[in-house]
Amino acid sequence: MNICIVGTGYVGLVAAACFAEMGNDVVCVDVNPHVIEQLSSGKVHIFEPGLETLVSRNAAEGRLTFSTDLKKGMKDALFVFSCVGTPSNSDGSCDLSYVDTVARQIGEILTDYKIIINKSTVPVGTADRVRTTIQKQLQERGLSVEFDVVSNPEFLKEGGAVNDFLKPDRVIVGTDNVRTAKLLETLYAPFARSRDKMIIMGIRSAEMTKYAANCMLATKISFMNEVANICEHVGADVREVRAGIGSDRRIGYHFIYPGVGYGGSCFPKDVRALINTARENNCQPSLVEAVDLVNNRQKVMLAEKIRSYFKNRGGLEGKTVAMWGLAFKANTDDMRESAALDIIRSLTDSGMKVKAFDPVAGSNAKSVLKDNDMVVVEDDQYAILEGSDALAVVTDWNQFRNPDFNRMKKMLTGPIIFDGRNLFARSFMKEMGFSYFSVGGQPVMADNCS
Ligand SMILES: NC(=O)c1ccc[n+]([C@@H]2O[C@H](COP(=O)([O-])OP(=O)(O)OC[C@H]3O[C@@H](n4cnc5c(N)ncnc54)[C@H](O)[C@@H]3O)[C@@H](O)[C@H]2O)c1
Known part of the structure; x- marks a missing residue:
């Protein structure tokens, strides 16, 4: 089948590579000529495990091509996927300007039947808006061309995106007609060989499903962060509490890890967008508002612990904190709304210096943090410890889980770890002679620290 993917970011490029892998002919279109140039020369501009192999294999076999020209991309395509960004506006509402531009451009080009598929996360009613925009362009051109608009939200996770796309839990398709449902079933059939994964529903329900899913996951995280903070005040240990509640099958172990708060390009903006949609429709989104509030507080909690420790010492x-991890989570180079940024800002605003390391987000971080001269981003996990007053662990990369504690102790001016991801056992930290501050547990004080 012929597919055009518009927007070649985390979602668009992964979808394109995976569709091509199944034998489809896919043209990726992006407005950023630099991205298209890189992809055309075989370089993948984002870090996503397994993606480069998939892109190079399918490009070499001629099923995956790249262009800045939407007309060329759409020429033979039956399916046109819109995978452009939908960031937050300053009031928290969803910025649909990229989606609107794509819809307008499609309307300016369309000459034969196509299925326009919204894969971006968009507020309820956006498919209608896209349909109206395309129709308006066709009218201006004096043409009557048949087309359908479908909602097909994406559920992949950065860091495991290729696997998620190839083996999805479910494929949600929102459509108002049986013909497009059947065509999408055929397109997605190779990804649903083990069982039926298609869930066909109304367009508005599909748009809402994506927000409901992300907000439910964000709620679990904020709930657990709140429990963790209460644990710290009442002498309980959230790791034990997690084991205790996760064993209840109605609750389960997933998404109940406390930490530095959720970040990334989805949860924060999608929570804000649902709040906005609710308010616009005269609903009071009390729970989702609380999820947002708890998360904003959680994002600076680690910095507050660091500040209050050194304030009394x-x-x-002039104090320096070494920071392990800058990406919003492990296995990605994505820094969007990463808690690391809030923590760094909070520390450097208080006069502290930060030396940071991340296995893959380092170069993104260097450009994001270039205006803050209190931060340096370095390429060696251990070198940044030399002369630093404490270590803060912010991202849960595997390589941070079992480090050389003896080496760390020699390099830091004091054996102090602030762990925003609960990577280390408190008993082991005590044994190794570290002062250790985790999330939702009682602090461990090294014998020589007061
Ligand atoms: N990143 C994720 O993990 C994830 C997961 C599920 C859903 N989503 C949703 O998918 C959408 C895309 O997210 P992303 O992270 O892939 O975004 P991204 O920022 O990585 O990529 C968007 C791409 O669209 C391109 N673009 C913008 N306007 C364009 C136009 N008119 N024509 C062609 N290309 C254009 C940009 O240059 C960019 O390369 C968002 O709505 C997001 O909420 C993201």
């Missing part, structure tokens, strides 16, 4: 001025 000679002050903050």
Whole structure:
């Protein structure tokens, strides 16, 4: 089948590579000529495990091509996927300007039947808006061309996106007609060989499903962060509490890890967008508002612990914190709304310096943090410890889980770890002689620290 993917970011490029892998002919279109140039020369501009192999194999076999020209991309395509960004506006509502532009451009080009598929996360009613925009362009051109607009939200996770796309839990398709449902079933059949994964529903329900899913997951995270903070005040240990509640099958172990708060390009903006949609429709989204509030508080909690520790020990001025992890989670280079940024800002605003390391987000971080001269981003996990007053663990990369503690102890000016991901056992930290501050547990104090 012939497919055009518009927007070649985390979602668009993964979808394109996976569709091509199943034998489809896919043209990726992006407005950013630099991205298309890189992809055409065989370089993948984002970090996503397994993606480069898939892109190069399918490009070499001629099923995956790249262009800045939407007309060329759409020429033979039956399916046109819109995978452009939908960031937050300053009031928290969803910025649909990229989606609107794509719809307008499609309307300016369309000459024969196509299925226009919204894969971006978009508020309820956006498919209608896209249909109206395309129709308006066709009218201006004096043409009557048949087309359908479908909602097909994406559920992949950065860091495991290729696997998620190739083996989805479900494929949601929102459509108002049986013919497009059947065509999408055929397109997705190779990804649903083990069982039926298609869930066909109304367009508005499909749009809402994506927000409901992300907000439910964000709720679990904020709930667990709240429990963790209560644990710290009442002498309980959230790791034990997690084991205790996760064993209840109605609750389960997933998404109940406390930490530094959720970040990334989806949860924060989608929570805000649902709040906005609810308010616009005279609903009071009390629970989702609380999820957002708890998360914003959680994102600076680790920095507050660091500040309050050093405030009573000679002050903050001139102190340096080594930071492990900058990406919003492990296995990605994505820094969008990463808690690391809030933590860094909070520390450097208090006069502290930060030396940071991330296995893959380092170069993104260097450009995001270039205006803050209190931060340096370095390429060696251990070198940043030399002369630093404490270590803060912010991202749960595997390579941070079992580090050389003896080496760390020699390099840090004091054996102090602030762990925003609960990577280390408190008993082991005590044994190794570290002062250790985790999320939702009682602090461990090294014998020589007061
Ligand atoms: N990143 C995720 O994990 C994830 C998961 C599920 C859903 N989503 C949703 O998918 C959508 C895309 O997210 P992303 O992370 O892939 O975004 P992204 O920012 O990585 O990529 C978007 C791409 O669209 C391109 N673009 C913008 N306007 C264009 C136009 N007019 N024509 C062609 N290309 C254009 C940009 O240059 C960019 O390369 C968002 O709505 C997001 O919420 C993202």
